[in-house]
Amino acid sequence: MFSELKPLPTDPILGLMAAYKQDTNPNKIDLGVGVYKDEQGDTPVLRAVKQAEAFRLENEKTKSYIGLAGNLDFCQKMESLLLGEHSALLANRVRTAQTPGGTGALRVAAEFIKRCNTNATVWVTTPTWANHISLFEAAGLNVKEYPYYDYENKGLLFDEMINTLKQVPKGDVVLLHACCHNPSGMDLNEQQWKVVAELAKEVGFTPLIDIAYQGFGSSLDEDAKGLRMLADSVEEMLICSSCSKNFGLYRERVGACSLIAKDAAVADVSNSVLLSVVRSIYSMPPAHGADIVSTILSSDELTQMWHEELDEMRTRINGLRTLIKDSLAAKGVAQDFSFIDRQNGMFSFLGINKEQIERLQKDYAIYIVGSSRVNVAGISQANIDYFADAVATVLK
Ligand code: PLP
Ligand code: TYF
Numbered sequence: 001m002f003s004e005l006k007p008l009p010t011d012p013i014l015g016l017m018a019a020y021k022q023d024t025n026p027n028k029i030d031l032g033v034g035v036y037k038d039e040q041g042d043t044p045v046l047r048a049v050k051q052a053e054a055f056r057l058e059n060e061k062t063k064s065y066i067g068l069a070g071n072l073d074f075c076q077k078m079e080s081l082l083l084g085e086h087s088a089l090l091a092n093r094v095r096t097a098q099t100p101g102g103t104g105a106l107r108v109a110a111e112f113i114k115r116c117n118t119n120a121t122v123w124v125t126t127p128t129w130a131n132h133i134s135l136f137e138a139a140g141l142n143v144k145e146y147p148y149y150d151y152e153n154k155g156l157l158f159d160e161m162i163n164t165l166k167q168v169p170k171g172d173v174v175l176l177h178a179c180c181h182n183p184s185g186m187d188l189n190e191q192q193w194k195v196v197a198e199l200a201k202e203v204g205f206t207p208l209i210d211i212a213y214q215g216f217g218s219s220l221d222e223d224a225k226g227l228r229m230l231a232d233s234v235e236e237m238l239i240c241s242s243c244s245k246n247f248g249l250y251r252e253r254v255g256a257c258s259l260i261a262k263d264a265a266v267a268d269v270s271n272s273v274l275l276s277v278v279r280s281i282y283s284m285p286p287a288h289g290a291d292i293v294s295t296i297l298s299s300d301e302l303t304q305m306w307h308e309e310l311d312e313m314r315t316r317i318n319g320l321r322t323l324i325k326d327s328l329a330a331k332g333v334a335q336d337f338s339f340i341d342r343q344n345g346m347f348s349f350l351g352i353n354k355e356q357i358e359r360l361q362k363d364y365a366i367y368i369v370g371s372s373r374v375n376v377a378g379i380s381q382a383n384i385d386y387f388a389d390a391v392a393t394v395l396k
Helices: 012-022 047-059 072-083 086-093 101-116 130-138 158-165 190-203 222-233 264-281 288-298 300-330 354-364 384-395
Strands: 094-099 121-126 142-147 173-177 206-211 237-242 255-260 347-349 373-375
Touching: 047 288, 047 300, 072 086, 072 094, 072 222, 072 237, 072 255, 072 288, 086 094, 086 222, 086 264, 094 101, 094 264, 101 130, 101 206, 101 237, 101 255, 101 264, 121 130, 121 158, 130 142, 142 158, 158 190, 190 206, 190 222, 206 222, 222 237, 255 264, 288 300, 300 384, 354 384
Parallel strands: 121 142, 121 173, 173 206, 206 237
Antiparallel strands: 094 255, 237 255, 347 373
């Protein structure tokens, strides 16, 4: 049976990560996979996480099964983190299941959508995180795209986006990145979120919010502003969240899938379907990562420490955006890279061509994704000059 299989290509981003590891050039720079790095190029465990883990090691009472929705305290704390003060207002309409990462949340959401409407189409931004498309298609859903990033002007195609979303049939789902759009770094502003929130209500599509970088854009609350506006506007929506980036828990696989229904009764029925989906995929989520998050968010001291560490990551990323813009200008590069400083989160497109991307990798051991997406966090004071020189050279 296995001999009939044809080999499939690996994920290009994860493939790049492997190629970087094998490169022996001492100047190599990894701007590929979306993982935060500090000035030394490391992705350390957060101090708040270490302390929560120490606490957990001492105090964990059992390894018995946890239940389909995972850690209920974690679920409730995630609702507060996502919805802020709206979480109390919406409480009887929201249900949350802890999932294995944001990807697990998206897969659970996809299967849940399939149960609601077998013919549903999920509308995603052009471009979007490549996994979105393969994941929804794997769940048997149709995927269509709506205009989003303006490659030419390095902004948003907002009018085109709205014109397309106006045509979305009721019963379809529109995926929106809450903040720090992956891969473009281009986010909606408050006014634009307002338009989308009103449109969702008017047109009747179901919003699915992917929030994988809360706290990496402006702040925990600011980054959830659009999501909260939508929650105020529509009767129902889905939220897929991830603690991979903001808690640095990548490999622990911590995330959540939340649904908001029109009332408590529909929320209960929907939740029973959501949990049935969970049971059919992995039965129950792993405990460790979510317990760390709930331990941190249950302690004022650890929460404060986490906020400081998150602020530090965000401040570093934003500083690097300015540094990249200034360094490229200082090298006399003709193109305008000021957009990098206006975008959010870890990613931006450099907007250079395939050949230039290949030269960066081959001649300089600078690894960026084939779309020209760079992970800004891979830059440091130590490598910025080398990076800016290399980009200036390939652009000549
Ligand atoms: N959504 C987006 C847009 C992402 O960039 C990521 C990955 O980093 C995820 C979801 C899922 O992250 P994870 O499954 O690692 O929590
Ligand atoms: O886009 C990124 O780089 C992150 C990390 O299969 C990632 O979202 C990339 C690919 C993948 C899983 C995670």
